[in-house]
Amino acid sequence: MTHEIAVIPGDGIGQEVTPAAVEVLEALDPEFTFTEAEAGDAVAEKTGKALPEETYELAASADATLFGAAGETAADVILPLRDAVDSFVNVRPAKAYPGVDAVRPETDLVFLRENTEGVYAGHEDRLTEDVATLTRVTTQSASRQLAEFACEYVDSDGFTIAHKANVMRETDGLFRDTVAAVAEERGVATDEVLMDAFATRVCLDPTQFDVVACPNLAGDVLSDLAAGLVGGLGLLPSANIGEQRALFEPVHGTAPDIAGEGVANPAATIISAAMLLEYLDYGEEADAVHAAVESTLAEGPRTPDLGGDASTSDVTNAIIDQL
C-alpha cells in the first residue's frame, strides 16, 4: 500500500532539514509518494497568505505530513496545519544521547502537550492602544482526549500532570481534574506538579519524571526547557497526532541566525521522520533510523550546535550510510 506524505518545509532552516529527512525516508524505500507544498513567511510575502488553501488540503488528505519550521507567521501556519490533521496531542520526546554534551545526560522525558486550546489557541484581541486581551478556553472533552491518549501511551505505567491550577483554577483546574479522573477510571497512576515547580525540579533531577501531560503553552515551553538539558533544540522531534492522520515536525523553529548556511542540525527532523515511520507501521525502518541517528550523534560528524563543524548534508549522509 502506498502512503502519501505531504512535505511542507516552511521557512528558515525548515528548507534545509526537511529535505534531509525526506532523503533518509527515500533511502529506506518504503512505499511513499512525497508531495511538497508551500507555507510560511516567504509565501505570505508573495501571496498575502501564509497557508495556501492547497497546502491545508494536502495536509488534511495525506496519510502523514512532514513539516519543517514556522517563523513570523507561525500562528497562521502551524496552528491551522495541526487543525488540518485534527491533532489533539503533540508528543515531544526529550532525551539525551550518548556522546552528546548534555547538561543532564540522564534526561529521558516525553511531553504530551494538549494541542488545540488553552492560552495558545490564538483567541486574542487588541481592544485599544493600551489594552490587548486573550481568551482562554479549556474543555473537558479536549482534556479527556489527551488523558485517554496518555493512558494508552504509558500503558500500565503512570504519568505526571503539570499545570498551574492553584492560580488558573477554572481552566487548569478543569484540565487537571479531568486528566486525573480519566486516568483513575483507567487504573493508570498519576501524580501532579505545578508547572513552575516542574521547571526547577526537572533541571535539578530529570529522572523524577517520565511522561508529562500538560496544557498547550506549558507543553511548548517545558519541552523547550528540556531541550536545554539534552544539548539543544536540534535534538527534539515531535508528532502531532490526530484520529485519522498526523503531522511530524522538529520542535525547533526557523533559526534565522543560521538559515541558509547549510549547517542546521537535521537530527530533530530525521527523528520526527522516524516517528512518522512508526506511526505508519514501518516499525523496523523506524528502529533503523533511530539507531542510525544515535550512532551518528555518538561518533560524529556533528553540526556546530553540538560543537562540530559538519554541514547538514554531512550529518544526513552519515545517517543514511548507517541505515
Ligand code: GGG
Ligand atoms: N517546527 C516547529 C516550529 O516551527 N516551531 C516554531 C514555533 O513557533 N513553534 C510553536 C509551536 O510548536 O507551537
